[in-house]
Amino acid sequence: MANSKNNPRNNKRASNYQKNNAKKTSKNSKNSNFKNQRQGWQPPKKSNVPLISSIVGGVLVVVIVVILILVSMSSSTPKQLGQSTASAQLVSAVTQIPSGIYDQVGTGGSLVSSPPTKLNSAALTSNGKPEVLYMGDDWCPYCGAERWALITALSRFGTISDLETGYSSSTDVYPNTPTFSLATVKYSSPYLSFVAVEMETVTHAPLENPTSLENNLLNKYSKGNIPFIDIGGKWLSSANYSPQVLQGLTQQSVAANLSSPTSQTTQSIIGAANYLSATFCSIDGNQPANVCNSAGVAAAKNSLKIPAKTTGNNHSHI
Numbered sequence: 001m002a003n004s005k006n007n008p009r010n011n012k013r014a015s016n017y018q019k020n021n022a023k024k025t026s027k028n029s030k031n032s033n034f035k036n037q038r039q040g041w042q043p044p045k046k047s048n049v050p051l052i053s054s055i056v057g058g059v060l061v062v063v064i065v066v067i068l069i070l071v072s073m074s075s076s077t078p079k080q081l082g083q084s085t086a087s088a089q090l091v092s093a094v095t096q097i098p099s100g101i102y103d104q105v106g107t108g109g110s111l112v113s114s115p116p117t118k119l120n121s122a123a124l125t126s127n128g129k130p131e132v133l134y135m136g137d138d139w140c141p142y143c144g145a146e147r148w149a150l151i152t153a154l155s156r157f158g159t160i161s162d163l164e165t166g167y168s169s170s171t172d173v174y175p176n177t178p179t180f181s182l183a184t185v186k187y188s189s190p191y192l193s194f195v196a197v198e199m200e201t202v203t204h205a206p207l208e209n210p211t212s213l214e215n216n217l218l219n220k221y222s223k224g225n226i227p228f229i230d231i232g233g234k235w236l237s238s239a240n241y242s243p244q245v246l247q248g249l250t251q252q253s254v255a256a257n258l259s260s261p262t263s264q265t266t267q268s269i270i271g272a273a274n275y276l277s278a279t280f281c282s283i284d285g286n287q288p289a290n291v292c293n294s295a296g297v298a299a300a301k302n303s304l305k306i307p308a309k310t311t312g313n314n315h316s317h318i
Contacts, residue, residue, distance in 0.1 A: 083138075083166040083181055083202075086251070091163055093255035094148070095155035101270060102296035104261040107303050108271015111245070111264060115275045115304065116229075116237040119221060124233035126193040130283040134182060135210060135218050136227040137200040139169035142239040143227040144179030145246055148254065149272035150229065151180060156277055156291045157284070158189025165251045169202055174243035178251045183207055191284040199226075231276070232283035240272035274300040282306045 107115070124131045134150060136143030144167070154160050162184045168177040182196035197210045210218065221236055222228045229237040245268045246254060257265040278300035281292035286309055291297060293309075301308060 083164045086163040086165050086180060090165070090251055090255055091161070093258065094151055095160060097152060097155075097258055097270070099290075099294060099296075101258065101261050101266070102274055102277075103294055104296075105267050105270040105274065106296050106299040107274060108241070108267040111268045112241050112271040112275065114238060114240050115272075115300070116231065116235045116240075116279050119230065119234055119236040121217075121221065121230070121233040124217075124230055126195065129189070129191065129193045130232035130280075131193040131195060131230075132232070132280065133195045133197075133214065133217065133230040134227065135197045135199065135214060135229075136182075137204075138166060138181050138183070138198055138202045138207065139172060139200060139204055140226055141168040141172055141174035141177040141243045144168040144177040145174075145241060145243040145268075146227045146229070146237075146239055146272070147180050147182060148246075148269045149240055149276060152258075152269060153273040153276035153280065154187060154189075154192070154194055156273075157191050157280055157288070158187055158194075160185060160187050160194075162186045166202065168243075174247060177243045177246050178249050178254055179246075180251070191287050192280060229276075231279045234283055235279040237276060237279070240275065241268040270296070275304065278304055278306055 124133060132154070134147075136146070151160060151163070164181040164184055166179055166181045168174065168179060170176050181198055183198040185194075185196050187194040195214075197208050197214060199206070199208055199210060201207050217230055218224060218226075218228050221230065222238070225238065227238055231237060245265045249257075249265070254265055254269075257263045258269065260266055261270070274296040277291060277297045281287070281297060281301070286292040298308060300306075
């Protein structure tokens with residue numbers, strides 16, 4: 001399982017998140033009213049307009065400063081660090097890849113060096129369906145590479161939406177790996193449930209908190225290493241291929257490559273996606289048939305020693 005070399009946690013999930021406490025300061029101004037104590041002759045009364053104008057001006061300055069502070073705070077969100085909503089065209093290019101591309105790529109050869117492995121665990125389910133659990137961080141380059149394969153594989157079994165584009169950390173190995181964030185993702189499928197937990201932002205700030213069960217699975221079966229993908233409690237997947245094949249590319253150029261089965265980028269992503277698809281088929285009763293019986297998935301099943309056809313769908317809630 002791959003770890004980022006420059007990350008002091010070696011891609012391990014910290015047990016406690018650091019919390020940032022912001023201090024608020026305010027300034028109070030006191031106004032003193034002076035009375036003329038002289039009796040008898042009084043000087044002409046002066047207009048209060050300049051004083052009122054000064055007070056109003058001071059209030060406006062304070063309001064403007066507060067607004068600028070709030071804008072500054074909101075600008076520190078991940079979206080200001082390279083993330084943005086994925087366009088419909090990009091999502092379509094990644095989730096509607098022709099079946100012939102999958103079949104031509106097969107297992108991706110030597111480029112997919114770490115296919116999924118068997119996991120002996122209680123069945124993982126949610127909403128009455130086998131669950132695919134992904135855990136990772138936005139800064140992690142290996143997570144960034146794995147998301148491409150995961151998204152394309154999941155799209156064969158359902159509909160994925162609300163993706164955000166982004167890049168891995170610029171200070172880690174394989175810097176600025178083009179990818180997506182799954183923090184806001186939505187997924188619907190008649191066969192599978194999908195749960196994504198992006199634990200930290202690209203700047204290592206806390207993002208999403210895993211449940212105690214998810215933390216236990218991560219620590220028990222992956223020793224805290226990410227990316228971590230628990231496939232129904234029966235398969236474990238992590239970094240299937242090297243982020244090296246994505247270096248220097250953008251999301252758009254990666255998506256454009258997916259139409260060429262001879263591209264190393266395509267062979268890596270689609271080969272890994274066929275492996276993931278094979279494991280999905282093994283836990284959902286071999287559905288849908290057109291995917292699970294396809295040549296590309298059949299090649300991955302053969303490599304993983306999964307029976308060509310899986311009968312039954314025996315799952316229990318945990």
